[in-house]
Amino acid sequence: MTEASGAGGLRLRDVQVRFDGLVALDGVDLDVAPGQVVGVIGPNGAGKTTLFNVICGLQRPQRGTLTFEDRPLRPRPHRLTRLGIARTLQGVGLFGGLSVLDNVVTGASVTARTSVAAALFGLPRAGREERQLREAARALLDELDIAGYAHALPATLPYAVGKRVALARALVSRPRLLLLDEPAGGLSQAEVEELAGLITALPQRDGCAVLLVEHHMDLVMKVCDRVTVLDFGRVIASGQPGDIAHDPAVIEAYLGEAVTT
Structure with a gap:
């Protein structure tokens, strides 16, 4: 403390x-x-x-x-x-159809500077930011000792792992x-x-x-x-x-x- x-x-x-x-x-x-x-x-x-x-x-x-x-x-x-500012929710609150890695990436997506048009048309800037977000997400999963679950879906996770994924999703935006x-x-x-x-x-x-x-x-x-x-x-x-x-x-x-x- x-x-x-x-x-x-x-x-x-x-x-x-x-x-x-x-x-x-x-x-x-x-x-x-x-x-x-x-x-x-x-x-x-x-x-x-x-x-x-x-x-x-x-x-x-x-x-x-x-x-x-x-x-x-x-x-x-x-x-x-x-x-x-970032917030975790009571329970877990992950997106069931996304992998653990993609769930974490969503926590930073709203802070990315890439325009909607750049993302839609696959412009280089969009690709660079996407790679950077995924690298940051992987680093957090590794830091929280849950990197082995990166490609798993939330429904398959132990509850405590789901909690850590939710924490990683909040932290990826560097609040x-x-x-x-x-x-x-x-x-x-x-x-x-x-x-x-x-x-x-x-x-x-x-x-x-x-x-x-x-x-x-x-x-x-x-x-x-x-x-x-x-x-x-x-x-x-x-x-x-x-x-x-x-x-x-x-x-x-x-x-x-x-x-x-």
Whole structure:
């Protein structure tokens, strides 16, 4: 884990989202600095998914501001990677008809500069970019120790391998902010330990900032520099993992008992 500070990164201030009178997010403040891993935890219905949807542009807040790299963030889901933001989904979410390699390539395709015409007519520039994308995808598969599955279809993959493919697809665009949505869900304890090593290494990628929503507390306490706790849409605690693990309000609302860090 790292201690990161300074300009840039993601900043939310006083973010509020309401659904027909139900307050999903109520005045939420959140910071994720470059090179940091920040966790968001809380009971079901606390607002974690809504928070991710706001950052991704799937949900507009009624109040509050978002900035990324010191600029106002007004995200559109289909343009996230152009902004330097990538997200994994709960579960796996791979394209069933594409090979593992092609699934990873799709994560970078929207950032490629090749025009549609160049790609359609097979112009040299399109071919060069396609080769570069596939080389980057192969390198990530090798880095995540799943290169042997490059030509396999998602339905044939062990679940933990599918999770790594989804991570590779998010990383291939070289995001400066990576949103991880319950990456440990469905993994064994040994697989969670391996995932912890992968997440801990992510900030070394050009100072990548990581925002992690997760229920697996061992993972949260191991990889996060800071943790924010939501309950009924409000931030009830924010701080270092050791402090959060023993916070009375957090124990009452979510943990049930103090967590060993």
